[in-house]
């Protein structure tokens with residue numbers, strides 16, 4: 001009885017038809033059939049229970065977007081085949097879907113699973129509204145495996161740039177004086193980096209493309225007259241993905257004492273000069289007006305000149321020593337600490353950021369070296385001024401001119417006349433105020449008049465890096 005019951009329970013499992021027929025042998029067969037079917041099902045679906053994730057390969061992707069670019073993505077899955085591939089670009093805090101491909105479409109035309117697929121992706125940032133800058137490429141792929149609650153195995157790849165640019169300094173000894181100039185020659189292996197020399201708080205951009213070897217760069221730099229002899233300096237390069245490298249070099253900053261000068265302000269000078277200046281209403285007397293102009297206006301004008309020197313041509317226009325205003329006597333030097341005295345009282349202080357040279361009134365003023373005129377016009381205390389870009393951040397300025405004979409954009413050669421000397425601005429007599437700047441930092445022009453200094457500190461370094469520099 002007990003055996004029968006168990007069999008009945010078994011028979012409940014096998015198809016009803018078998019129960020109706022009731023023959024023992026048939027029953028045994030019918031027991032085997034479901035097992036066989038089960039095995040077949042397992043055989044069919046086993047590959048779809050695989051646990052291997054798809055493989056993703058990316059070629060030609062640059063993790064910085066500026067211009068149009070293309071790259072390829074190859075996705076493959078050995079086990080069950082691909083279900084879904086999504087390619088997304090993350091830039092400027094937004095997601096840009098480049099491809100969203102669903103591959104598991106079933107139907108009469110489905111010719112089995114897709115085991116591998118290659119995507120040729122074209123990115124046109126302007127057209128697609130993708131901002132310039134670093135970008136992260138994110139690719140996800142799911143396969144047809146039944147694992148993970150039928151979602152398949154997921155593979156995810158993110159491409160961005162975390163490699164620091166390779167920087168090495170080529171020039172050897174760098175002796176600089178406070179208020180003086182210097183040059184570093186170095187190599188940056190990665191294209192499209194921002195590079196230059198950091199001197200304390202000041203950054204001096206470097207230039208490439210001047211040498212046959214495109215990886216060689218140079219940067220002119222200055223030690224501001226206010227910076228100490230222990231000011232740190234190093235070459236720095238930042239790639240477009242924001243990775244930053246620094247490279248040190250041997251340098252010494254020589255100390256320098258600047259001269260002190262006393263200037264007496266007369267009523268005659270004030271009566272002659274103050275009318276051409278504007279000052280706030282609370283500067284009632286001419287001397288109050290002078291004090292405001294000599295400090296606040298001077299600060300604004302100096303800043304304006306520095307701003308004119310922010311952008312410079314990537315070229316070395318100049319050649320040989322800079323020309324000093326001919327037949328002139330020096331009236332004031334670079335870095336002079338000036339004390340202004342009126343009626344026996346010190347009323348103002350200023351530092352002189354150029355060299356004053358006096359000749360015969362209205363003498364023709366020559367360009368100190370080859371370059372491009374970048375500014376002609378009045379600048380407050382400096383009066384009528386011309387600024388010349390000599391390339392790679394080096395500039396010269398000519399102030400207090402009575403007339404200007406050039407225009408911005410014109411190329412000039414060393415010795416070409418650019419105007420005549422005068423006393424416009426805050427000048428008490430006819431003279432030329434000659435200044436030199438490196439990326440807006442004022443430097444002592446005396447070094448640039450000296451052929452030996454140029455040879456030792458600039459030309460020899462450039463030549464050693466492989467460029468013939470005629471001088």
Ligand SMILES: [Zn+2]
Pocket residue numbers: 332352354355356432433434
């Ligand atoms: Zn001056």
